[in-house]
Amino acid sequence: MKELFFRTNSKVESLIGRELITNNTIAIFELVKNSYDAGSSKVEIKFVDFLKSNNNSVISTENSYIEIRDNGSGMTLQEIKDYWMELGTPHKEEKKEVRIRDNQIKTVVNRIVNGEKGIGRFGVDKIGSKLLLESTSFVEEKKTVVYFDWNRFNDRSKLLEQIPCEYDLVDKDPNDITGLKLKISNLRDNWITKDIDNLKRDLKKFLSPIEEENNEFKIFFEYIYTENGEVINEKERIVNDSYEYLKTNIFAEIDTNGLVNFEIVDKGIVTDRHEYLYSDGAKFGAAKIQLYYVDSADKSIFTKKMGLRTSDYGNIKIFKDNFRIMPYGEPHNDWLEIDKRHAQGIFRTIGTRDLIGHILLSNDPENGNNVLKEATDRVGFIEDVPEFSNLKSFVWEIIKHLESYIFSRIKERAKETTKILQEESASIKNEAQDLLTTFNNIISSTNLPKDQKDEIFKEIQSKSKEFSKKINNIENASKQIENQIKIFSQITSKEGILFDMLHAIKNKLSVIDAQIMGFELDINDAGLDIKTDTLRIAFSDIYKFVDESLNKVKSSKLIKEKNNIQDILDEAIGFHNIKFKKENITLNTKFSTETIFVKCSKEAIKNVFDNLFSNSIKALSKITNKIITIESIIRDNNLEIYFSDNGSGIPEDKIPFIFSLWSSNTGGSGIGLASARDIIEDHGGKLLVVDLKKENISTTFLIKIPIVG
Known part of the structure; x- marks a missing residue:
């Protein structure tokens, strides 16, 4: 059988260089990473022959160039041929770590290599059309200088390997240190001060904010320009100030x-x-x-x-x-x-x-x-x-x-905030009342006809009521915060009791499990057709909840796996079906999620559905025609589930606090919705109260959660 081989057109150089790398900052960042991978303890970035920084004016000239120099291991001529000149070299995949020696402390450290694709160096072409590469290696007596003219690669009639790059072998200077120097000239873009600032900001992200960690790798930035005939050299060390x-x-x-x-x-x-x-x-x-x-x-x-x-x-x-x-x-x-x-x-x-x-x-x-x-x-x-x-x-x-200190500060600041809210709302209320009285007196003293005066009085009274309503909302909010501070203090002192209670519940569950098994055996012996599946599922859910609460390792980080959301929802519905029949609740569903998967903790998401069902059942307790509606759609790679009922609804002034602890309007703790929101947010989603503006719907919760393929 005959064979065919790929060829590489010169166009590839620009495809993986100036066309792949989107901006100059990313290109320089890639070159700095290469210096890090070469075992450098420092890299210097010089902007030479630029103009003095001047707001958003262009500061680069036709003579400007950028020089990047490091003190790494450098490359031999053979390494330049084998690695630098080879497209997509696997060198860094094969050599995952380099060893560097600090001459002062004589300590060897290992450093994991960052780059693997073998194309980062082509980012040079994004910055400028000409490159002078100077490499000084430990093992060679001479240094290698290579000249690149990237515009040569615009000749689409040639293959990549047909375009030459000249090089020289030059004697080392006594002051030369090992490493690599890249001089990039004929800059392709006009640089402004903002570009320099963005580069410095992004270089900071490469470094650790811990000074002790930064001693292993330093980045220095030099900006060289001429002012009034004098060469000014501004040099600074880039540090992460996070x-x-x-x-x-x-x-x-x-x-x-x-x-x-x-x-x-x-x-x-x-x-x-x-x-x-x-x-x-x-x-x-x-x-x-x-x-x-x-x-x-x-x-x-x-x-x-x-x-x-x-x-x-x-x-x-x-x-x-x-x-x-x-x-x-x-x-x-x-x-x-x-x-x-x-x-x-x-x-x-x-x-x-x-x-x-x-x-x-x-x-x-x-x-x-x-x-x-x-x-x-x-x-x-x-x-x-x-x-x-x-x-x-x-x-x-x-x-x-x-x-x-942190928790004392939280409580003190909350107390201060509520005090200010209460004082300010009371003051505003009094001022509003005084203002209303003044308006009434002014209008009464005018010669306006009585019907016009009555109309103005009516309008002022209406606005006053709206204003008072908003002030009352502020007062309610401050009371909510004050109550939560008190309960917060109680909980922090009683968490040990709660933990002991969970242990006791788990022990009791073992007894219940044995009782259920005995019950199932009695049913089987009597030949009765009684299903215990729902009972088993409920028991299993309770046991898992308690067990996960006591699991000290995994409790704060739910295990998430790929699950079919429809299966979870169907299981939650099945668990509540008996309750729906008993309460005469009609369940309407419109799903478009039969094959939709999300990465989630099945038990946690099911717990969210259980909370929403429980809230709806309570809200429907005094309604004659009880309806729960669940609809789902896919939008922007998110699953949206609309969970609605026609129950008693949520008072308008309570909506801002509906996901806060102890905000229940049905006599409960309010922990359910607060927990449900935390669970959904832990899965990268949102739980919201929305108004669908539809008849026969009083309350709708929207669950948004990312889907996976």
């Missing part, structure tokens, strides 16, 4: 005698400072700890600055002489079992999603940290020793100090 925007942190240090000093800083102000002797001592040696609490606003800022969520960044990392001890603090490494404890005290503890930070240790004998021995596989410390347990206990001590 931590600087976090408002609340605790810094603590302990010496070898167990003496602890800590201070809590909130919005730049030291709010708490203490010194005491740690009762368990410092068997692990001296240490420094810095922890940051991140609320929803902090998380948003951190994600914007870092380019990843706090949950993907990790939690509490350990460093020893500036080097990370893996895997502590990785996103899925909860080495302190923070979430396990958070599951037992959700109202008075913080989880890994709310906490980031680091612990600093040292090899200095005076610090005494050498008692913490690394495991034989070089991954982490030996953990089943008193010293490591002592370290964990101390970190927990510091976490609790931070937690105590």
Whole structure:
């Protein structure tokens, strides 16, 4: 059989270069990643012969060029031929990590390679049409200089491998260091100051916000321009300042005698400072700890600055002489079992999603940290020793100090807010009444006809009622907050009782299970046709709920699998069918989700449906013609389920608080809807109250949840 082979047209160079890479910032970012992968400890980015920064005016000229230089391993001529000049080289796939040596501390560290596709270097063509590559390697006496003219590759009549790139071998200068220098000229785009600022911002995301981690890889930025005949060189180090925007942190240090000093800083102000002797001592040696609490606003800022969520960044990392001890603090490494404890005290503890930070240790004998021995596989410390347990206990001590401050602050701020709301609403009410009286007096004193005066009085009275209604809503909101603070305080002191109750319920469920089995045997012996499937499903759901609540490892992170949403909904409907018949409730369904799958915890989503059914049944209790309607559609890659009833409805002033704890309008706790919303949001969706503006519908809940293929 004859054979055919692919050929590569020169057009491919632009397809994977300036056409694939969307902007200059991404192109430079790719080149910086290559420097990191080459084992560099620093990379310098120089903008040369640009104009002085001037708002949004063009600052690049025809003589401007960009130079990127690193101090990595460099490439030999053969490596340039084999790797740089080969499209899509698998070199980085085969060599997943490089080893670099810092000449000052003589320590070898491993670094995982970032790039794998082998095309990032073609981003140079996006920046400029000409490139001078200069590579200095340890193993060769001369350095290699290669000249690239990317415009040559615009000749579509040639194959990629037919277009030459000239090179020279040049003697090394005594001051030359190993590494790679890229000089990019004939810039394709006009640069403005905003482009420079965007580049600096994105480069920050490449770095860690922890200074100890940044010592391994530094980025320097130089901007060189001429002003009044003088060459000005502005140089700065790019640092990730994401931590600087976090408002609340605790810094603590302990010496070898167990003496602890800590201070809590909130919005730049030291709010708490203490010194005491740690009762368990410092068997692990001296240490420094810095922890940051991140609320929803902090998380948003951190994600914007870092380019990843706090949950993907990790939690509490350990460093020893500036080097990370893996895997502590990785996103899925909860080495302190923070979430396990958070599951037992959700109202008075913080989880890994709310906490980031680091612990600093040292090899200095005076610090005494050498008692913490690394495991034989070089991954982490030996953990089943008193010293490591002592370290964990101390970190927990510091976490609790931070937690105590956070939750006290939440309660105090809530109290202050409600007080202000109450005072302001009362003041506005009085002022409104005074204003109304003044208006009435003014109108009464005019010579307007009586019918016109009456019409004006009527209009003013109507507006006054609307205004009073809004003020009443504010007062109701403040009362809601005040009540929740009181109940919050009660719950935080009674969570231990709740946990014990769950244990007791689980034990009782085992007894009930045995009773059901005996009941089924009696039915079978008597030859009766009585179905116990629904009873079994209900028992199974209760048992799973209690068991998952007690599961300290998985309780805060539901296990999500691919499930057919229709099956879950049908099972929930089947469970409530007997109740529907008993209450004379008509269930209308219109589904378009028979083959739709979502990634979810089946039990959790079913629990949401159960909550909605229970609420509808309560709302329909005083209605004659009882109807529940469920409709589903697919919109923008989301499943939308509309869950409606024609019950008593939700009072307008209660709608803003319907998903708050203790907001029930039917005498319940209100926990059901609050829990349902949390579950849906944990699945990347939304639970909303919507108005369909249809007859015979008083309340509609909308569930939006992403679908999977």
